Amino acid sequence: MAILYGNFLRFILIAAITSSTLWACDSLLINNPSPQSNPLEITPLPSAPPVVTKDIEPERTPDAPYLQTPQEVVLKMLEMAKVGKNDLVYDLGSGDGRIVIAAAQKFGAKAIGIEIDPELIRESDRESKLAIAKTPEIRDRIKFIKQDLFKTDLRNATVITLYLSSQANQRISSEILPKLKSGTRIISHEYGLADLPPNQTKKIKVGDREHIIYLYILD
Numbered sequence: 001m002a003i004l005y006g007n008f009l010r011f012i013l014i015a016a017i018t019s020s021t022l023w024a025c026d027s028l029l030i031n032n033p034s035p036q037s038n039p040l041e042i043t044p045l046p047s048a049p050p051v052v053t054k055d056i057e058p059e060r061t062p063d064a065p066y067l068q069t070p071q072e073v074v075l076k077m078l079e080m081a082k083v084g085k086n087d088l089v090y091d092l093g094s095g096d097g098r099i100v101i102a103a104a105q106k107f108g109a110k111a112i113g114i115e116i117d118p119e120l121i122r123e124s125d126r127e128s129k130l131a132i133a134k135t136p137e138i139r140d141r142i143k144f145i146k147q148d149l150f151k152t153d154l155r156n157a158t159v160i161t162l163y164l165s166s167q168a169n170q171r172i173s174s175e176i177l178p179k180l181k182s183g184t185r186i187i188s189h190e191y192g193l194a195d196l197p198p199n200q201t202k203k204i205k206v207g208d209r210e211h212i213i214y215l216y217i218l219d
């Protein structure tokens with residue numbers, strides 16, 4: 001009898017230990033479900049580091065090298081085009097942004113620079129910050145876009161400034177001029193527009209060098 005009673009007690013003890021162990025495991029599983037606990041649930045992959053494209057080269061060979069129009073010539077170009085506060089000026093191949101900044105700062109216009117070289121876009125941003133620190137009102141009047149000038153929508157332009165090359169100007173004559181609205185003024189430093197007689201030309205000497213400016217007013 002005593003043996004039977006002892007075995008019964010042992011059975012109760014083992015049953016109690018087993019069920020409490022199972023209960024503990026179960027609650028652990030509920031509180032910390034493993035990724036495989038729900039086969040329909042897809043564990044997201046850790047996010048990949050962003051791909052950094054090295055934006056240091058122009059997307060294609062520029063149509064003209066980078067040269068700067070001297071400030072005196074910039075002012076003369078904008079004066080000849082009679083730039084004012086109602087104008088939207090586009091500088092096609094804007095370099096360090098000097099024409100855009102001068103059009104806004106000195107003539108009150110809105111101006112957009114189109115430049116293919118990303119390093120020059122960065123330079124324009126630096127120049128813009130300096131200009132805005134001096135004349136905060138130009139902040140909303142200047143903008144630079146990294147783009148091929150031949151892919152730019154110029155329908156709203158009232159003034160276009162250029163300092164490119166004779167070949168690039170030839171392409172401008174055939175591809176861009178037909179899309180511009182009548183009355184648009186085009187002002188070009190150094191190179192004329194193929195086959196189009198200018199409305200005005202001006203020569204200006206800076207140091208040893210003579211610069212020529214061509215003005216066209218479209219019919």
Ligand SMILES: C[S@@+](CC[C@H](N)C(=O)[O-])C[C@H]1O[C@@H](n2cnc3c(N)ncnc32)[C@H](O)[C@@H]1O
Nearest residue numbers: 062063064067068069093095115116148149163
């Ligand atoms: C001679 S610089 C003139 C810079 C500035 N407009 C000035 O007068 O001081 C010509 C500029 O045109 C840019 N350029 C050449 N081809 C271009 C294209 N297809 N689209 C946009 N920019 C271009 C060059 O990178 C260069 O900065």
